[in-house]
Amino acid sequence: MLQVNYIRENREKVLERLSVRNFKQPELVDEIINIDEERRQLQTSLDNLSALANSAAKQIGDLMRNGKKEEVEVLKVQTGSNKEQHKNLSDQLSAAEIKLQNLIVQLPNLPYHLVNTGSTAEENETVYEHGEPAVLPENALPHWELTAKYDIIDFELGTKITGAGFPVYKGKGAKLQRALINFFLDHATENGYREMQVPHLVNEASGFGTGQLPDKECQMYHSGIDNLYLIPTAEVPVTNLYRDVILKQEDLPIKNTAYTPCFRREAGSYGAHVRGLNRLHQFDKVEIVQVVHPDTSYHVLEEMSAYVQSLLKELGLHYRVLRLCGGDMGFTAAMTYDMEVWSAAQKRWLEVSSVSNFETYQSNRLKLRFKGASGKTQFAHTLNGSALALPRIVASILENNQTDKGIKIPEALVKYTGFEYID
Structure with a gap:
């Protein structure tokens, strides 16, 4: 705000x-x-x-x-x-x-001076690209066919139990999920983030504090009896740990990470771009959140972007980094980097992470302040990023690593999966 x-x-x-x-x-x-x-x-x-x-x-x-x-x-x-x-x-x-x-509360955050004018995703600025597209066999399949072939993710069974957008992970598919979660959490803690376990439902004050309410109310699952909301991302409960808190300057930066399922009611459309794992109503994600001094927040944003990129490099994925234009940025963000991986089977970019600086927009709502050396209180800056969201990472791993022997697991994950191939 x-x-x-x-x-x-x-x-x-x-x-x-x-x-x-x-x-x-x-x-x-x-x-x-x-x-x-x-x-x-x-x-x-x-x-x-x-x-x-x-x-x-x-x-x-x-x-x-x-x-x-x-x-x-x-x-x-x-x-x-x-x-x-x-x-x-x-x-x-x-x-x-x-x-x-x-x-x-109807005013969005003000874009940082590096953010360009624009209204659509096509006007986002590519600031970096890493690697080369995977070379696949002629009979390469998209991930929704691979998951059926190897019986590792069942979309129809999830639809039967709940509805579209709630897949069931099976066997090596479930192990791959768990492996990625542990891989992301281990790397976050090795990089100075404190692991947290947080509630998966939040109250209105928490939704307001990070800007989901009232802007994204229709995108959140709501329990009317208790007036609680299922979280769309761990950003909400983790950032709200510091609502109505006055920190000391020496406490900064605060670095937290958390794994949670995420729930989003986003309206879906039809077609390959939302098929399979491309868009879900429930998915797993590891989040990183920082509370920092205003003087350092844009340096921290670059560090967080580099950290997310390091995960993509370890997984051997071809990716690019976009700086979002003003019209494509989230309501609460002052500047956002999106990381997209290349799906060689779908021949399109898939967004797997957003890393954003909110400056004081969230902290003003949260009344999250710190006391400087002079004794005067001021609002801290908050940042967060997906590190990483699993569905499209899984889709990319499956599609980009398909071979005649099966789907090759990235080397960095083998110690977590206990197997080298899905076959």
Whole structure:
């Protein structure tokens, strides 16, 4: 959430950065500034009235001690009128604050200066590409046919049990899942991330804190009886560990990692681009989250991007890194790198990770602050990244490593799987 003071003092810059996102409601900025001005005037009037009430109370005490009862009665009549006015002003101030809050949460984060203007994925900027596409045999199959051939993932059985987008992993397919989770967690902890186990359901305050609510409410599974939400990513509970917390500067950076299943109600469409593992409603992911000093957050973003890339290199995957344009970036992000791996069988890029810097957008919602050397508190910066999401990694491993002997397991995973081939 953007800070009201910043919007008021930097109106033109806010409008300019929102235009990079192709934001369709720039008039909200002036509405926010006007409501904030009204709120501040009401607060000033209320403060003045409170000062008058305090002064009157002191005068009444002095008059009572001097036996001036008639003057006391006059002042009491005045203060009674002031109390009614105080209540009216308080009600108006509360209404203005609610309206201001409802408006400001509709503004997305402001893109960082390196983020280019654009509205679609086609306008994202490729900043790096690693490796070469796998050379496959002529009879190469897409992963949804490979999983049936080797009986390792059953999409129809998942549909029977739950619905589309909830696959069942079997035998070596299940072991490959577990191997990847352990591989990702081990590498994260070796790189200084503290492993956490967190709840898979969160309350509204947690969803609001990281920006899923109210923006992505329709994309989350909701338990109405308990008013809890199934998490779309471990980012939500892990970042909320620090909601309403004031850290010490020496505590930073904080680095956490967590494995969780993820649940997303995203509307699906038909076709190969969403077939099989390409888009699921339930999937496994290892997440990395950092809370850092504002001065270091973009250096940390580059480090996190490099770390995710190191995992892709170890798995022997051909990948590229995109810096997302303003219109393709998530609502809460200031800058995002997407990592995509090349599927040689599908002949298309598959997104497997997003690494984002949210600057103070989440920490303002979370009231996540730290106390600097001067003793003054300020908002920390938060970052997170997928390291990694499993479905499309599994799809890429299956498709890019298919041979006449079966599917060859990347060397880095063999000690986790206990087998070299799926056959």
